[in-house]
Amino acid sequence: MDTNMLAVDYPVLNIFWTLLELFLWILWFFLLFKIITDIFRSHDLSGWGKAGWLVLVIILPLIGVLAYLIARGTSMGKRDVEQAQRSEAAFKAYIRDAAGTAPGEAGGGGGPGGGAGRSHVDDLARLADLKDRGAISDEEYQRAKDRILS
Template sequence: MDNYPLLNIFWTMLELFLWILWFFLLFKIITDIFRSHDLSGWGKAGWLILVILIPLIGVLVYVIARGKSMGERDVAQARQNEAAFKAYIRDAAGDAPPDAAQGRSHVDELARLADLRAGGAITEEEYQKAKDKILA
């Protein structure tokens, strides 16, 4: 350790961090190229060739040219995943018997309560009390 001063250790750690960051960005861009519906097959092939053969310039050009739409695709994918997850939960829990008085199941009532809590209409304490009442 005497021949490797502390500043060199920090420099090595920074280089390692930048390599990890670089590979993360490269994989993110490659998955975005394949996920993009507005690119044709030739466009995807061209971007892949540019990103793989000339990585530094290719990645920078891709981020500059398509960075905004890349973020929009990420947001759309997250919303689609969340909607699919909620639909799956409602389908899986849909076997609960509906409330005879209102024609709604416990799942619908809990979902409505969660929406009220998320919107700030009720507090966490009110949510817990109403949830216990529904499940009782």
């Protein structure tokens, strides 16, 4: 087949529409799996409630997904935030455990690290906490971090 014939048979606009359709299908499946995951993660739904939503989402996907987003969309966002906070807390606990210090081990005393029982990890964690609470600016955070690490 001649390459010029292929270009005429499938113009650029059709390529654009095909890519748009492909993107929308991928978006649809992402949303569907996100909702199914949220159904199973939700603690405020009973077993029958989860089964009902799951059947609705699988049997009538368009209506089920839209109904779920309308009925439970805000609580879905809250569960995502709670999951992210739990993951972050677990990660910070893992870092402290790997560094070999506990949050209450920060003792007083003088030394280059700031205390006898404190490590750079504790200082950086406290500094990040201050930044998260808005007590210090990004510039102050960077300067203090540079001092701790030097």
